[in-house]
Each structure stands twice: as structure tokens, then as C-alpha cells.
Amino acid sequence: MADTSKEHLLHLIKRLSHTISNLFESHSIGAVAGLAIAIFFTWRLLRSPGEPQRRQRKRQAATSSSPGVSTHSNASVVPSGVGSSSADSRAQNVVDELFQPVKPTLGQIVRQKLSEGRKVTCRLLGVILEETSPEELQKQATVKSSVLEVLLEITKFCDLYLMEQVLDDESEKRVLGALEDAGVFTSGGLVKDKVLFCGTENGRSSFVRQLEPDWHIDSNPEVISQLARFIKYQLHVSPVRSERAAANVFSAPSLEQFFGSI
Known part of the structure; x- marks a missing residue:
């Protein structure tokens, strides 16, 4: 799953690089501002899955150290990589929506x-x-x-x-x-x-x-x-x-x- 996540991220970086090139050729201030917004949201989407995973690991550690607590709760833990893949998909949707191919004037x-x-x-x-x-x-x-x-x-x-x-x-x-x-x-x-x-x-x-x-x-x-x-x-x-x-x-x-x- 980690390899898949990396592939998604590399794909997004290539798309953003191509988009940046087109935007600077078109000299559009509005489009460049839109690019900044998209980068910010993409960063947030890529970053956000890590926080629940860290909290999940903390809860797992607390559960294992507490006597008498059932270990069956571990079955509900989200598999590693699923959240990252979902974030990649959402980030790519943001890029697709905000940066359609720029038609030259x-x-x-x-x-x-x-x-x-x-x-x-x-x-x-x-x-x-x-x-x-x-x-x-x-x-x-x-x-x-x-x-x-x-x-x-x-x-x-x-x-x-x-x-x-x-x-x-x-x-x-x-x-x-x-x-x-x-x-x-x-x-x-x-x-x-x-x-x-x-x-x-x-x-x-x-x-x-x-x-x-x-x-x-x-x-x-x-x-x-x-x-x-x-x-x-x-x-x-x-x-x-x-x-x-x-x-x-x-x-x-x-x-x-x-x-x-x-």
C-alpha cells in the first residue's frame, strides 16, 4: 500500500508541475492564486490521515497497557495505507476540479x-x-x-x-x-x-x-x-x-x- 501511495503522490506532483508551467505561460494572476489554494488543500488532505493514525496508535498502546481490557477492539483498527490512499484520491479530485487544461487565448x-x-x-x-x-x-x-x-x-x-x-x-x-x-x-x-x-x-x-x-x-x-x-x-x-x-x-x-x- 505504501508503494501505491507513493505512486499517487508522484502522479500528483507531475500534474501540479505541468499545471504550474501552463499557468505561468498564460500569465493569469487568478490562476496562480488558484494554484496556491489547491496546493494548500492538497497538503492538508495528504497530511490529515496521519493524525488519526497517530491517535489510533496511542489508543492501542493505552489499551494494551490497561489490565482487563479486551484485545478484540484491535479488529476495528483501519489497515495501514487505506487512509493515505483515500487522501490521495481526494487530493487528485481537488487538482482535477481546480486545474482543468488551460485553453490558450x-x-x-x-x-x-x-x-x-x-x-x-x-x-x-x-x-x-x-x-x-x-x-x-x-x-x-x-x-x-x-x-x-x-x-x-x-x-x-x-x-x-x-x-x-x-x-x-x-x-x-x-x-x-x-x-x-x-x-x-x-x-x-x-x-x-x-x-x-x-x-x-x-x-x-x-x-x-x-x-x-x-x-x-x-x-x-x-x-x-x-x-x-x-x-x-x-x-x-x-x-x-x-x-x-x-x-x-x-x-x-x-x-x-x-x-x-x-
Whole structure:
């Protein structure tokens, strides 16, 4: 029974160690306070069985030394190790209830996925906007509602530049208006000066190379292929799965799916 008790205790220590690691990564003060409470109660539960056992031993000693007292009372003594096993079980229940696996926030997922990259460039068509061609922008510009949360998280810790090929000045105004209406500029992380426009696909590639980002996000496989040897990481956004252009190129059906937000 002593070996079983030790195994339970070692299991609890491993669980607490893993929990401590997760809590400090999440930077949650409340969770750390909860950990302190759990450790205290676990200690109490592990400690408490010893006291009744000591009192039981004292009573046994007193009984054996008193003449005329029946020794049959010893049959009611709790076997050694039973109380300890019960305490281990209760302590583990406390840990299980108070410390369920900590689910990372979207911000933590974004930072992890981007490998802590600090500068990101991203094309608009097919990634941020519903439209997929410059010709469509001459009629309308629509920001994907599903991408907004991820986009705002990126702007919180990354220097983000958005860029696109347009055919006229009206298209530029239409795109900026759509981004403004969607609230992209209200977070403070992205300003209109960081939305860049060009007349050709090569112009976008030139922007990216000049900015030297840690990540570039694009929906054009040719641009992705051209930039693979110049940019540290790239994300190819395409609803159709394609062959990986290079080891530093990742792919996903959408920006939000790459970060697992939907």
C-alpha cells in the first residue's frame, strides 16, 4: 500500500508541475492564486490521515497497557495505507476540479503560430476581402467578418502592412472605406498609411521585399513562389490544397482557419 501511495503522490506532483508551467505561460494572476489554494488543500488532505493514525496508535498502546481490557477492539483498527490512499484520491479530485487544461487565448495562438514574428505583410484580395480580383474592386469591397478577430490580434503585437493591386483610384477609396467601416483602424495597431496599393502583382512583390517582413500572407501561388527565398515564413491562403512551394511556406483555406479561430 505504501508503494501505491507513493505512486499517487508522484502522479500528483507531475500534474501540479505541468499545471504550474501552463499557468505561468498564460500569465493569469487568478490562476496562480488558484494554484496556491489547491496546493494548500492538497497538503492538508495528504497530511490529515496521519493524525488519526497517530491517535489510533496511542489508543492501542493505552489499551494494551490497561489490565482487563479486551484485545478484540484491535479488529476495528483501519489497515495501514487505506487512509493515505483515500487522501490521495481526494487530493487528485481537488487538482482535477481546480486545474482543468488551460485553453490558450486567440492572442497566444497567433503569437505561437507566427513564431513571435514582429512584422507581417498581407495581401487583401482573397484573404481579408471577399473579392478575389482587381476588377471586382471596381464595383465593391467587402471585408470578411470571420477574419476581423484574427486581424485585430495580429495588429496588437505585429507591425502589419496590407497591400493590393488596384486598377484605379476609386478602387483604393473603396477598399479603405470598407476597412474603416469594419473597424480595422480603430484598434490603433493599423493605420491607413500601412495600406499600400500598386498597379501590378510584381509591384506587390517589390513592396514585400522592401519591407522585409518575418511573414508574408498571400493568395497568389506565383508570388508565394517568387518570395520563398527572400522571406522567412509565408502563408499561402487558398481554398484548394496545393503542393508546398518550400519548407518555409505554409498553407490554409483561410487566414482564420490557419489560426484555428473557426
